[in-house]
Amino acid sequence: MEPVAKLRGIRQGYRRRDVIVDLDLDIRHGVLGLLGPNGAGKTTLLRTLATVVPPKRGAITISGVPVDSRRATMEARRRIGYLPQHFGYYPGFTVYDFVRYSAWLRGVPAREADAATREAIGFVDLTDRSRAKLKSLSGGMIRRCGIASAIVGRPQLVLLDEPTVGLDPAQRLEFRSLVRKLKDDRVAVVLSTHLVEDVAAVCDDVVVMAEGRLVWRGDPEALREVAAPDAEGDSPLERGYMSVLAAQGAVA
Numbered sequence: 001m002e003p004v005a006k007l008r009g010i011r012q013g014y015r016r017r018d019v020i021v022d023l024d025l026d027i028r029h030g031v032l033g034l035l036g037p038n039g040a041g042k043t044t045l046l047r048t049l050a051t052v053v054p055p056k057r058g059a060i061t062i063s064g065v066p067v068d069s070r071r072a073t074m075e076a077r078r079r080i081g082y083l084p085q086h087f088g089y090y091p092g093f094t095v096y097d098f099v100r101y102s103a104w105l106r107g108v109p110a111r112e113a114d115a116a117t118r119e120a121i122g123f124v125d126l127t128d129r130s131r132a133k134l135k136s137l138s139g140g141m142i143r144r145c146g147i148a149s150a151i152v153g154r155p156q157l158v159l160l161d162e163p164t165v166g167l168d169p170a171q172r173l174e175f176r177s178l179v180r181k182l183k184d185d186r187v188a189v190v191l192s193t194h195l196v197e198d199v200a201a202v203c204d205d206v207v208v209m210a211e212g213r214l215v216w217r218g219d220p221e222a223l224r225e226v227a228a229p230d231a232e233g234d235s236p237l238e239r240g241y242m243s244v245l246a247a248q249g250a251v252a
């Protein structure tokens with residue numbers, strides 16, 4: 001089956017500095033965990049996939065359509081939901097306004113936008129807070145609003161950048177169940193994280209990035225298996241991850 005997203009020969013960076021080099025990646029249905037130390041290029045990769053910034057070089061295909069023109073970019077954005085790590089919001093907006101506004105930004109047709117907004121708010125279980133102002137919500141609820149804004153209009157690809165940072169353990173469990181629901185809905189999810197436990201809990205597949213390159217790909221079980229006997233870490237998965245980084249000379 002055609003991947004939901006296909007990246008070929010991607011080079012990306014800021015001004016003259018390249019932070020992603022010659023990256024190839026296929027993304028299919030399921031949850032793909034993106035692990036890597038600070039500065040590995042995870043956010044840059046997600047921003048590139050989200051079509052926020054065009055790559056310096058290389059090709060992106062979303063649902064079989066090359067993203068190679070302004071029109072194709074606008075079309076791709078309708079299929080992609082992106083939750084940046086630090087997403088902005090107006091504290092005076094209600095939950096409903098915030099998600100409805102995201103629907104408009106993503107080009108959800110006006111006649112579908114109200115139903116799509118209600119659906120997304122229901123998905124994150126905030127229906128009874130629809131009329132609450134964002135400034136009155138807890139951090140965990142704000143994150144759930146962020147997820148609702150990323151999934152409104154049912155995108156095929158959902159990109160979540162370190163979504164569990166700052167969540168308490170109960171909120172993290174809630175978040176994981178939301179990601180599992182997305183997977184059941186046949187959405188492709190890319191989850192950038194520093195937390196190996198998030199990967200263990202929800203990911204089907206894992207990519208490890210270091211210094212702008214993909215240095216390892218496989219399922220969580222395979223990552224556990226590459227753990228070196230003397231690797232540091234609190235769990236087999238963490239030891240596997242640290243072993244991959246150590247092999248690259250890129251220990252976090």
Ligand SMILES: Nc1ncnc2c1ncn2[C@@H]1O[C@H](COP(=O)(O)OP(=O)(O)OP(=O)(O)O)[C@@H](O)[C@H]1O
Pocket residue numbers: 014019036037038039040041042043044045
């Ligand atoms: N707007 C920017 N201008 C210049 N350099 C940037 C910019 N954003 C990121 N970088 C640099 O690009 C490299 C990759 O950053 P990126 O944020 O993609 O990494 P990351 O893996 O997401 O890191 P983290 O886990 O800390 O969020 C870093 O060296 C960073 O300093």
